[in-house]
Amino acid sequence: MANIVYRWKKPELTVTLTEGGTLLPNTTYYYFGFFKDLSNTTWVYHMSHSPMSDVSTFTTTSTHKSVSVTWQTSGEIESFSDGGDGTTIVTSHLHCLTTGNKIIITSSNYSGTYTITWLGAHTFRINKAFVGDETGSWICKIFPNRAQTIQMWCDTTNPFNSEGVFVGAINKMSHGPYVSAYNTNPFNITAPYLVTASPTYCTWTGYIFPYPQYNNLTRNIGKPSIIIDEGTTSIATINNLIKEYEIDEYNIITNNLIKLTAHVKITTPNVLTLTSYTIIQECCTFQWEAMTLSYGVGISNKGRQRAIMKYNVSNSVVFSDCAVDGIPKPIVGTTNSFYMDLNFSYSTFYLEEYNLYNSKLTWTSPNGYLKNSNIYDFYLYLVYYYDNIGVQPRTLQNIYIRYRSYDIMVYSYSADERQCYYENVDTSRANNRKVITYAGTLANLEQTSFYFMRKFTTQIVDTNNIPIVGASINIKDDKNQSYNLTSDENGYVVIDVIEQTHVYNNLNTYYENFELTISKNGYVTQKQYYAYGKLMSDALNNNKIWLNTTPLPxxxxxxxxxxxxxxxxxxxxxxxxxxxxxxxxxxxxxxx
Structure with missing residues (x-):
């Protein structure tokens, strides 16, 4: 465990023509490549990657229409020093290696193959007794640091313009954006590339930042990962790593501004509040779950398909230009505004107090709950998966949705029978009626029923404000539903009634015109009437019903x-x- 920045040297590629293949004959091809890291420190849809190799060319012949590609990284050694216990410390500026990497050293006294032990950004240890200080060099022919694969671009036109900006076709990559690529050395290119994956998923910096001011990011830095898992983390901790690993041109911390292009994952437990900060993520993930952004602004820009913004917020505003998987968590009791699409997938979430503006909330395989939240100017999208069968938990509780023609869109992967319950869902429509629409295969929803419940607590007391135990509460609606309840030892009663049901093909039943009868021996029976459920809960939730004692004859x-x-x-x-x-x-x- 160590605080570290995973970054890479650019791959050095060597291409050799080979016989056969289906590349165009007698044609010049341009190519370059970069290492990819798809480990879980970044998150789905995102990758860390090395700077790109130099752009080079090869020309096919009528018989040799494929190539073999070998690759390596290399570095200069500035000095050797005594590491003790029969070891030597090697100083190599930004070596971008990690423990376990095997390298070949060339020097006067240390030539040979070694498996290194990482010590720092510029040093590593080899198992050889110190002989003396000198200079040298090294090469590495296995994946350095945590890279797992190498991805290529190859086509017949120069992919960069005169300003050094990538203008090539993104579908001429060897592999899709967030999948593994070549994992051998060497590997072969035998046919033209034509990737069918949507370019909207691509997070390679050359494609994301087609501007001259980002050329150094694409060609010499890449997209590193900053990992902090020990010690007490502060802003200085992050800034020191950024400077030590020389990625501070595009990762800037200054004057309450954090601007990042590198992925960040901080797992240290110390709690920290950043007040009046602005955090800007440029196509990168930011995970610091012990940190709270207070009275600040969080922005995820160019997040592509999924933004990851995992920290706490208190009285802050958060923006994203794409759906968010790792979600900022509001501190209970604070007011926060979210301008983003939220995407919850295949996990149990317990989310409270979200105010979403012009933002779609997509929840796949809903478990847990979303409660005490508001969704303005967009709808809620619920996707039921194969395991969502039978009676479902009340995933929505105390939710307000304001949209145009509908409030909730539902999709089902299967035609299983299920009953979906929601609690205290409010809209701006007449009588608080909810509108559900469908996506995908409609037949999959034929056996799904939706129940909108109205649940709240009220207290029965006498005119001296003393709780009445054992009072009877009968509730009837205009669909002949009847509920019989009794107040508890403190006079409280939990009212939980159906206000709307929905079944396949837009068949809605509205349960309205509620009549409440409250009675108890020795007290005057009281009746109350409400046109629909929300009016009843607005009047009675956390409120009291007073009963008068029966007058003596x-x-x-x-x-x-x-x-x-x-x-x-x-x-x-x-x-x-x-x-x-x-x-x-x-x-x-x-x-x-």
């Missing part, structure tokens, strides 16, 4: 003479003459 008699038995006389009494006795002290009330 009044007995009036001019003359009350005789004996009154046990439990017979409990009332207010009015008598001109009162004679007799009451057994067992059961006379109570007011006597005038």
């Amino acid at each position: 009044v007995y009036y008699q001019d003359n009350l003479i005789g004996e009154t038995n046990e439990q017979e006389l409990i009332a207010e009494l009015s008598a001109e003459n009162f004679k007799g006795k009451v057994n067992n002290d059961v006379l109570s009330g007011k006597i005038t």
Whole structure:
């Protein structure tokens, strides 16, 4: 474990014509390549990569229409020093190697093949006793650092213009954007390239930044990964690594600004709040889950298919120009605004207090919940997968959606039977009615039912604000649904009723005109009426229903003479003459 920047030297390519193949005969081809790192420190749809190799050419013949490509990286050695215990420390500026890489050293006293141990950005250790200081060089013919594959571009036209900007066809890459490429040395090119993957997924810097000011990024730096997993992380920790690995031309931290083109993943647990910062990600991922951006701005630009913005936000604004997988998490009780599309895929999420503006929320295989959130000027897209069968959890709770012709779009991968429950979903439509539309194969939704529930808690109390235990609450609607509830030991009752159902082919049933009857012996029965569920919860949620005690009966008699038995006389009494006795002290009330 170490704080490190994974970056690479550019590959050095050598091409040899070989017999056969289907490249065009007697034709000059341009080519270049770069190493790819698809490890999980970056995330799906993203890659780290080396700077590109120099652009070179080869010319086919009528019989030799394929090539064999060998590759290596190399570096100069500035010095050797004693590493102790029979080892030597090698200093090589920005060697871009890691522990386990095998290299070949050429020098007066250290020539040979070694498996190195990484020490720092400019040093590594070899298992050879120190002889003396000198200079030398090294080459590496295996994938350096954490690279796993090498990707090529090859076509018959020069892919760069006079300003050094990439203008070639992106489908002339050897492989798709976020898949493995060549993993042998050498490898062969036997046919013209024609990648069918959508270029919108491509995150190679030469394609993402077709501007002269980014030429050095594409040709000499590439897209590194900054990994911090030890110590106490601060802004200085990141900045020091950026400077040590000499990637500070395009990764800048200054005056409450963090601007990045390198991927960042920080896993140290120390909590840090960045106040009034602006974080700008340019086609890179940023993961720092112990950090909170407070009163700041987070921006993901050129995120392509998926932006990764994994940190906390407090009273901040977050923007993204594409869907977001790694999602900024609001601190509960703070107000944050999100201008982005959110994409939750095949995982359990527990998300609260999102205010989404002009942003689509896509949730595949929904589990967990999204609650206490608002979606303005877009719809919610729910994608049910093969494992979403039977009764589904209430994935939506206390959600407001404001869109045009519909509120929720649903898609199903399978025709399984399922019942989808949502709780307190509100819209701006009349009577709070929800509109569902479909995507994909409609027949897959024939056995899916949707239930919109209205759930809230209220309290039954008397006129002295004392909770009434065991009060009966009966709720009826205009579809003859009936609910019988009882208040608990603190007078509380949880009301959970259906307000709308939806089944295949846009068949909606609306449960409205609710009648509540609240009763208890010794209290006056009360009735309340609500046109639809939201009106009922708005009036009663976290509120109280007061019941009046039943008035005691009044007995009036001019003359009350005789004996009154046990439990017979409990009332207010009015008598001109009162004679007799009451057994067992059961006379109570007011006597005038």
